[in-house]
Amino acid sequence: MGSRAQWSFVLLGALLSVLIASLNGTATESFRHTHHLGNGTSPGRRERASGISCNMFRGSWVYDESYPLYDSSTCPFLDPEFDCQRYGRPDKSYLKYRWKPDACELPRFNGLDFLRSWKGKKIMFVGDSISLNQWQSLVCMLHAAVPDAETTYKKHDTLSTITFTVPSSSSLFSFSLGLPAPLTEHVCAPCNIFYFTFSLDLTFPELMSRGIMTEHRDDKPFGF
Numbered sequence: 001m002g003s004r005a006q007w008s009f010v011l012l013g014a015l016l017s018v019l020i021a022s023l024n025g026t027a028t029e030s031f032r033h034t035h036h037l038g039n040g041t042s043p044g045r046r047e048r049a050s051g052i053s054c055n056m057f058r059g060s061w062v063y064d065e066s067y068p069l070y071d072s073s074t075c076p077f078l079d080p081e082f083d084c085q086r087y088g089r090p091d092k093s094y095l096k097y098r099w100k101p102d103a104c105e106l107p108r109f110n111g112l113d114f115l116r117s118w119k120g121k122k123i124m125f126v127g128d129s130i131s132l133n134q135w136q137s138l139v140c141m142l143h144a145a146v147p148d149a150e151t152t153y154k155k156h157d158t159l160s161t162i163t164f165t166v167p168s169s170s171s172l173f174s175f176s177l178g179l180p181a182p183l184t185e186h187v188c189a190p191c192n193i194f195y196f197t198f199s200l201d202l203t204f205p206e207l208m209s210r211g212i213m214t215e216h217r218d219d220k221p222f223g224f
Contacts, residue, residue, distance in 0.1 A: 054103045058103070060100060061098070061100070062099075063096055067096040067098055069144060070140040072086070075139075075140035076151070077143065111145020111146060112145050
């Protein structure tokens with residue numbers, strides 16, 4: 001019994017030591033965080049210095065004179081219905097807003113870095129025409145990033161393909177958009193799936209977009 005009591009006392013002491021060390025570390029981290037927030041650094045630097053994650057969904061739209069990231073009149077892949085300037089909207093100030101999280105700064109979009117960093121990976125967009133709008137905006141931003149690229153756009157009934165070829169590096173970036181109508185009744189309507197698929201032997205990725213929604217452009221209420 002004495003031996004068991006002794007070991008129990010040792011174990012309890014060890015647990016108390018770990019708890020005290022943990023509390024001490026928490027207090028130290030809290031002091032460091034307070035110190036970082038109290039200096040004159042920007043919110044983004046404070047986030048990186050303190051190591052605390054940034055809530056991307058808590059923020060506001062801020063005016064940025066350097067925006068937009070692409071000119072809708074020079075992007076050949078944008079549907080006319082999404083080009084407000086083409087249909088006579090007189091102002092352009094709405095194009096100069098970007099999302100700014102409260103606690104950090106988002107890096108500015110770099111199309112060339114995007115193409116390089118996502119080689120060999122996949123991205124999926126699932127949604128309706130909003131996702132289509134986002135996808136077209138992304139393609140236009142990439143087109144603005146590599147304006148000297150040779151582009152080939154092939155449009156078919158169920159599949160459209162956009163190919164970017166960068167002459168300087170003989171690299172390839174291709175995109176395809178599909179609308180497999182037979183899947184509409186069996187999957188989800190309305191629902192579009194936009195995704196990237198990247199070929200491992202190419203410098204630039206392959207961007208794919210497939211839709212499984214037909215009603216959106218039909219002459220009837222959306223989603224019925």
